[in-house]
Amino acid sequence: MSAIVEHLRLRDILLRETRAIESLVGEMEAELQSFGPRKLATVMQLMLTHLWLYLNALSSSPGPEQWGGKVYGDLLSKIRRLHEDQLAYLAVTPGMSSSSEVLLPLVSLAGMFAIKSFSISVRPSEHYRFGLRVYRSMLQRWDEDLFFICRRAGVTRPALPALVDAEGRELKLPDLFVELEVPFSQGRDVLMLCLLGHEFGHITNSTKEPTEELSSLLYCRTTDSAEKEKKGGGLLEKAYAGLKKERDALAAVLQVCSIARNAELARLEGKFNPGSFTLPQKYASPLDVEQTTIYLGWEIISKNWFKELVADAYALRVLGPAYLFALWEHAWTVVPDPFRCTHLYPSHAIRLHYLLKSLQTMGYIKRAEPKAPSGQDDTRTPEGYTATSAESYLQRIVDTGAVISGKVMPAAADHHMYGIPFHFVEFGMESIVLPEVHNDGRVKTFTASAYKTQVDDAHLGDRFAEGVPPSDSWTQDAPPNGEWKNEPHNTVAILNAAWLACVGHLDKFVALVTNKTGPAERADAILNFHDLVLKALESSETFRTWKRIDP
Amino acid sequence: MEEDRPLESAPSLSFYTRRQIEDALHSGHLVISPLLDSSQIGPAAVDLRLGTQILVMKQTSRAMIVPRDLDIRETRHVQRLTSLSIGEAFTLHPGQFVLGTTLEYIRLAPDMCGMVLSRSRFGRAGLIVATASFVHPRWMGCLTLELFNAGVLPLLLDCGTAVAQLSIAAATPAIDKVPPAPIPTGPRFAVMDQMSDWTKLKSFRRFWEQQGTSEGAVDDTPAPA
Numbered sequence: 190m191s192a193i194v195e196h197l198r199l200r201d202i203l204l205r206e207t208r209a210i211e212s213l214v215g216e217m218e219a220e221l222q223s224f225g226p227r228k229l230a231t232v233m234q235l236m237l238t239h240l241w242l243y244l245n246a247l248s249s250s251p252g253p254e255q256w257g258g259k260v261y262g263d264l265l266s267k268i269r270r271l272h273e274d275q276l277a278y279l280a281v282t283p284g285m286s287s288s289s290e291v292l293l294p295l296v297s298l299a300g301m302f303a304i305k306s307f308s309i310s311v312r313p314s315e316h317y318r319f320g321l322r323v324y325r326s327m328l329q330r331w332d333e334d335l336f337f338i339c340r341r342a343g344v345t346r347p348a349l350p351a352l353v354d355a356e357g358r359e360l361k362l363p364d365l366f367v368e369l370e371v372p373f374s375q376g377r378d379v380l381m382l383c384l385l386g387h388e389f390g391h392i393t394n395s396t397k398e399p400t401e402e403l404s405s406l407l408y409c410r411t412t413d414s415a416e417k418e419k420k421g422g423g424l425l426e427k428a429y430a431g432l433k434k435e436r437d438a439l440a441a442v443l444q445v446c447s448i449a450r451n452a453e454l455a456r457l458e459g460k461f462n463p464g465s466f467t468l469p470q471k472y473a474s475p476l477d478v479e480q481t482t483i484y485l486g487w488e489i490i491s492k493n494w495f496k497e498l499v500a501d502a503y504a505l506r507v508l509g510p511a512y513l514f515a516l517w518e519h520a521w522t523v524v525p526d527p528f529r530c531t532h533l534y535p536s537h538a539i540r541l542h543y544l545l546k547s548l549q550t551m552g553y554i555k556r557a558e559p560k561a562p563s564g565q566d567d568t569r570t571p572e573g574y575t576a577t578s579a580e581s582y583l584q585r586i587v588d589t590g591a592v593i594s595g596k597v598m599p600a601a602a603d604h605h606m607y608g609i610p611f612h613f614v615e616f617g618m619e620s621i622v623l624p625e626v627h628n629d630g631r632v633k634t635f636t637a638s639a640y641k642t643q644v645d646d647a648h649l650g651d652r653f654a655e656g657v658p659p660s661d662s663w664t665q666d667a668p669p670n671g672e673w674k675n676e677p678h679n680t681v682a683i684l685n686a687a688w689l690a691c692v693g694h695l696d697k698f699v700a701l702v703t704n705k706t707g708p709a710e711r712a713d714a715i716l717n718f719h720d721l722v723l724k725a726l727e728s729s730e731t732f733r734t735w736k737r738i739d740p
Numbered sequence: 741m742e743e744d745r746p747l748e749s750a751p752s753l754s755f756y757t758r759r760q761i762e763d764a765l766h767s768g769h770l771v772i773s774p775l776l777d778s779s780q781i782g783p784a785a786v787d788l789r790l791g792t793q794i795l796v797m798k799q800t801s802r803a804m805i806v807p808r809d810l811d812i813r814e815t816r817h818v819q820r821l822t823s824l825s826i827g828e829a830f831t832l833h834p835g836q837f838v839l840g841t842t843l844e845y846i847r848l849a850p851d852m853c854g855m856v857l858s859r860s861r862f863g864r865a866g867l868i869v870a871t872a873s874f875v876h877p878r879w880m881g882c883l884t885l886e887l888f889n890a891g892v893l894p895l896l897l898d899c900g901t902a903v904a905q906l907s908i909a910a911a912t913p914a915i916d917k918v919p920p921a922p923i924p925t926g927p928r929f930a931v932m933d934q935m936s937d938w939t940k941l942k943s944f945r946r947f948w949e950q951q952g953t954s955e956g957a958v959d960d961t962p963a964p965a
Contacts, residue, residue: 717922724845724882724925727792731826731843731900732774 321388383515383684386504391496501540516540683725755784756852756908764849770908771847771880780902787859787902788842791882793926794822794830795839807930808938815929826900832867832889839927840885843900847880851914855907856883862903866891869904877911881924 504512520537756764761781764770772786780787798820805818819839824830832838848854854875858868868888875883885904889895897903932938 720925721923728774728843728845732776734826735774735776 319384319388321391383504383512384519386512387497387500387516390500390504497534498540683722683729754910756910757784758782761786761908764852764908769849770852772844772906774844782905785857785905785907788844788856788883788885788904788906789900789902790885790897790904791841791843791926792824792826792899793841794824794887795819795927795929796822797837807932808941810930810932819929821926824899827898829896829898832887832895832897834866834889834892834894837886837888839929840887840897840903841924841927842883842885842904845880845882845925846875846906848875848877848908849914850878850916851911853877853909853911854879855909856885857905857907859903859905865895866893867895867897867903875906876918877915878918882926884924884927 501512501516516537524537758781761770765772765775765781772788775781775786776789780789796819798818800817802818822830826843830838846854856870856873856875858870862869866889868890869885870883871886871888883904883906887897887903
């Protein structure tokens with residue numbers, strides 16, 4: 190009798206949790222409905238398709254154990270199985286079936302990242318932030334809420350999984366909800382949606398933990414340095430010991446953040462020697478007494494910062510320069526202080542610099558270099574536009590970002606970038622050729638990079654700038670025999686073409702779509718631009734799907 | 741009479757045939773993308789597919805549509821955008837009028853103009869596809885289709901179905917430039933408040949009103965027998 194009561198209690202607990210999760214999913218779904226879910230899902234699907242290809246490329250290529258080869262092969266085999274589980278979950282979960290076509294691409298995405306038994310949703314946010322939240326099922330948090338409920342019910346831990354098995358699929362719950370947060374105002378902005386690539390990087394990272402290796406690498410370096418200083422004895426040793434003993438970690442982290450910011454300011458004024466971490470007294474923070482503070486701070490920061498930087502690198506690898514553009518635009522228009530560091534996040538300046546270095550490593554050298562603003566080309570009339578012009582801003586960020594990243598970051602970045610085999614890099618830019626341009630934006634010559642390229646794509650960005658969306662630009666000219674074997678550009682190429690158009694020729698584009706230069710008209714023109722990019726993506730994907738599907 | 745003499749340079753109306761259309765597509769002179777199947781190119785027209793966005797007219801408290809007051813804000817009161825996926829169906833009820841769009845992005849050369857026409861098989865089922873069917877030279881974007889079910893039964897329209905066709909005609913001499921305008925990628929409801937005619941017509945109306953007050957109202961009542 191008691192066994193039956195216990196069973197019923199357990200069942201009650203599980204059903205309650207099921208209802209809670211369904212409620213959460215329903216809430217997400219309701220918000221999706223007001224967000225234009227299909228359009229977003231289309232964009233997401235396009236991005237996910239490329240991510241999928243990316244992972245496939247990794248799995249099929251022999252490479253370092255930590256990045257590719259067998260590891261990814263195993264993950265992919267898990268993915269397929271987990272994906273089936275998820276479809277089954279969606280099929281039996283009430284409320285999900287009506288818009289499952291919206292969520293399925295996102296679920297597929299999570300499947301790619303090999304998160305065991307998960308669900309994923311996109312939540313529009315009123316706040317201007319891109320974010321990632323992970324909800325865990327109560328079953329996975331035995332030591333929290335469920336633990337106390339079950340303790341009150343007199344349930345032991347081993348009994349719970351057995352009950353779940355006994356109840357069958359009806360009570361099958363996902364272990365994880367991955368929820369991506371997208372600012373409502375940016376739902377239509379395709380290029381800004383590239384920032385989601387960063388969040389995808391976090392998901393990948395949460396399963397693979399490559400940052401642990403990288404941060405441990407850095408950790409060892411700084412510790413070695415600190416140990417050397419310790420062996421030397423004297424003031425440093427004393428300070429180091431004192432820091433470890435008396436100051437808590439947070440103080441040290443805040444200290445380093447303060448130093449980092451001051452160092453950037455010092456660099457701006459040309460009074461900082463990048464060869465050392467020594468700052469003039471003027472720029473020193475009140476707590477800035479010893480270099481060992483920095484070493485200790487780096488130990489702590491590196492663990493957090495590297496998660497961000499690796500997620501950045503992942504997004505850059507998958508989305509190419511379009512991701513840099515998105516982050517750059519984010520820093521330029523949204524972030525109040527792009528030089529602000531915290532113990533959790535590196536400043537946008539550092540991130541942009543790191544990404545620029547990565548782009549250069551990938552072969553985007555000419556385009557990655559900041560372009561000087563040209564008086565000839567600059568027809569912008571709105572007040573204040575020049576002051577915040579992208580070109581000068583980027584130049585400033587590059588200069589100042591070099592300070593912090595000048596010493597420690599390059600070593601880690603080199604390790605990260607060169608640690609990936611050559612052909613992985615190639616994959617990210619297989620259809621991009623970058624035109625070399627004068628400072629005024631005129632095309633000088635077209636230079637094919639060292640990587641695999643397709644000649645026609647060189648014109649993609651320029652055609653975009655002329656108001657011709659890439660949807661009508663094909664990878665090769667159609668052959669005269671009328672056989673339509675060619676394909677439109679892929680997602681990355683289109684996004685990057687849009688990036689090129691925005692960076693190099695936005696003014697021309699605005700002038701093309703509207704002859705008015707007021708802020709409202711300009712906003713309309715940019716919206717129109719995004720519509721063109723969306724249309725190009727839709728056309729490209731429709732064509733590919735059409736050819737792929739067997740009637 | 742002088743006026744009756746035809747112009748020597750008057751162009752003759754000539755439509756592009758399949759081979760000319762293919763040549764124009766291959767040379768980039770004409771852009772229709774994505775052209776999912778080469779069979780879309782008919783003897784003298786290209787089939788156009790129904791796109792994924794549909795503007796549905798709302799039943800509102802508005803008593804009427806006044807074209808001269810129809811600005812962007814006003815249009816949002818009478819329309820609702822519906823997005824569908826390729827292959828997904830939209831039900832067009834008898835007497836219902838919606839705005840669709842072509843899946844294809846189209847760009848015409850300076851010496852081309854076009855005519856959007858219904859495909860006969862859909863026309864026989866009661867579907868009227870385009871009422872404003874002329875496309876000017878140098879036009880680019882996705883065409884808006886005015887879909888109307890003139891039949892007595894609801895019509896199930898799958899997105900991606902070829903419901904319309906575009907005939908291309910030569911426009912000579914080629915036009916030089918057109919003023920920059922937004923490039924539509926979905927259905928566009930007409931915004932008519934910016935038309936210059938309204939101001940002039942308003943002046944006309946005021947003129948006649950003033951005439952009526954200064955010279956005495958025109959006695960339009962029938963004279964007693």
